[in-house]
């Protein structure tokens with residue numbers, strides 16, 4: 001079996017992965033090996049315990065997946081590689097994909113878009129080599145979907161120091177981050193600005209969000225900020241309003257569309273294995289027409305999702321970034337994902353609700369992916385605003 005077949009053979013019917021160069025395929029192959037050898041054997045135990053598999057951190061970060069040496073200097077965009085990296089991670093586990101994307105996607109995108117050229121020159125190597133781990137802290141306890149107008153964490157400037165007060169909720173990976181990218185409203189001009197706050201700064205308190213029923217491996221934090229002092233030099237100089245934050249979200253919604261596609265592939269492949277092995281009425285489940293129709297639908301969903309998100313990425317590589325395009329991908333692919341995991345869980349019968357088949361983990365985790373980075377409704381409203389020309393948010 002070739003590397004490409006091993007990585008994408010079962011789920012990539014239309015050959016999206018054929019767009020990868022050999023140089024791009026090589027790090028993904030190394031990633032798959034680490035996932036198979038280090039993550040897969042322990043993933044369900046960690047899910048059940050609600051703990052993060054720290055044993056995976058060094059092996060994955062050691063692969064330097066964000067900007068591998070071989071891509072440097074050719075001046076070409078590598079959107080498909082970055083997307084399929086999320087696909088490969090999510091095909092094994094959505095929490096691992098979310099954890100890695102917090103650094104390689106959300107945090108990196110925020111700093112890249114929000115930085116001055118001097119700040120980016122300083123931060124890019126630190127982020128790409130995992131010397132500084134960061135997270136994206138936008139959502140608040142009282143403001144999720146209405147964060148644009150509602151964001152209430154405040155930032156007040158006095159000379160070259162800012163004082164931040166407020167709270168953030170759901171922040172993925174915060175407990176192991178060096179920096180929290182905190183979005184706060186400037187009390188002077190009312191605009192939203194971004195600050196790279198050290199996690200250990202005085203006045204920062206983190207509490208783990210417990211009792212989650214999805215993405216249990218991912219550690220999400222409730223963050224309280226009480227008179228936290230931040231230097232002006234740690235403010236992202238090019239983030240001066242919520243418009244700049246929207247530019248960041250446009251990119252990160254496509255990241256989530258890739259994760260939702262990989263998650264579906266993981267569920268589909270696990271279900272395929274189960275129905276080929278499990279026998280009822282003296283034959284494998286795969287031989288029943290009603291079962292095979294469900295698999296055909298799941299397979300079609302994965303294929304359609306891959307096509308859509310790869311096309312979106314191709315356009316972004318060409319410099320085309322539009323809210324409605326990434327929102328449509330997040331909206332549509334997450335709907336397909338929900339259908340896919342339900343079909344896959346169904347064909348596994350009772351065993352589909354135990355962690356032993358893997359499908360149950362994908363089924364549960366899909367609910368978090370469905371809601372983060374803009375809910376179904378918020379993304380539908382963005383797409384509909386483009387279609388009708390009028391906003392229907394309130």
Ligand SMILES: Cc1cc2nc3c(=O)[nH]c(=O)nc-3n(C[C@H](O)[C@H](O)[C@H](O)COP(=O)(O)OP(=O)(O)OC[C@H]3O[C@@H](n4cnc5c(N)ncnc54)[C@H](O)[C@@H]3O)c2cc1C
Pocket residue numbers: 135136137138139143144145146169170171172215220368371372373374375376377378392393394
């Ligand atoms: C596992 C997980 C990880 C996350 N990680 C991060 C992170 O790292 N950083 C970060 O900043 N945030 C993060 N989030 C937060 C996430 O982005 C929010 O949960 C999401 O934006 C929705 O906000 P909410 O949960 O407050 O829901 P709400 O805004 O309270 O919405 C509840 C329901 O009402 C609907 N609704 C709201 N307004 C409207 C409207 N105008 N019309 C129709 N329906 C509406 C919503 O669509 C939803 O169905 C994470 C969330 C989860 C669950």
